[in-house]
Amino acid sequence: MASAVTPIKGTHYRIIKLDACGNPVTGTGSMVVVSKGFVQVQMDAQYEDGTEFVERTADGTLCVNQKDNPVLKRMQLQIDFCEINSTGASYLASARELTANAAGITGLGFAFSEGSPTNRYSLEVWQRVAGSGACDPTGLQRYIYNAWPNCGATKVGQYTIQNGRSTFQITSETQAASAAPTIGWGDGPGSGATWLPTGEVVQSLDHWLWAVTTTPPPNPSTNPTTLS
Incomplete structure (x- = not known):
């Protein structure tokens, strides 16, 4: 039976550090950031237009008129953060985190280099x-789970200092998810809950997953955590 639901608002985001092959990093050196401090995530699908074949006869009549289907190349993501996590932001944008050991704070900013x-x-x-579809028949809250398993090529967008709030904006591009059978993205990073339907796993050409779930989002945390 198909699901028919109406998504609204955004509640949480989770960012997990990947290695160069798109596999989640676990244990020492890993990073998980969970927060509610974002304004929006905007996705634009990037397609390669299909090749068009047009040929006319000598009197101008169409002899060949065909166009190949477009090909999905990647998703482009724009993320606007209203809460700036120094560790998360510096990692996303491949910047250098500014650290200090005073008062138990380990990250106080970041620096960008060429x-x-x-x-x-x-x-x-x-x-x-x-x-009316907010809860399932048993009374559990339903959520929409969006996942982009492999993101990078991140650029920093506009940052405005004004008589008002400032947001930290980045744009990233997706790649196909890792196909590694044991260390790849699987049914979601880590050993905790999964938000994909039972039996579903990320496949090697996937760029975006969207699923209805009753599993609540993870709890936000100021300090990044490790992935096990």
């Missing part, structure tokens, strides 16, 4: 379900 961004991450975003 060069190409190299860091990769996965992004998961949860939404609520609006209206």
Whole structure:
């Protein structure tokens, strides 16, 4: 039976550090950031237009008129953060984190230098379900689970200092998810809950996953955690 739901708002996001091959990093050196401090995530699908074949006869009549289907290349993501996590932001944008050991704080900012961004991450975003479909028949709250398993090529967008709030904006591009059978993205990073339907796993050409779930989002945390 198909699901028919109405997504509304965004509740949480989770960012997980990946290695260069798109596999989640676990244990020492890993990074998980969970927060509600974002304004929006905007996705634009990037397609390669299909090749068009047109040929006319000598009197101008169409002899061949055919166009190949477009090909999905990647998703482009724009993320606007209203809460700036120094560790998460510096990692996403391949910047250098400014650290200090005073008062138990280990990250106080970041610095950008010349060069190409190299860091990769996965992004998961949860939404609520609006209206009469907000809960399942047993009374559990339903959520929309969005996952982009392999993101990178991140660029920093506009940052405005004004008589008002400032947001930290980045744009990233997706790559196909890792196909590694044992260390790849699987049914979601880590050994905790999964938000994909039972039996579903990320496949090697996937760029974006969207699923209805009753599993609540993880709890936000100021300090990044490790992935096990």
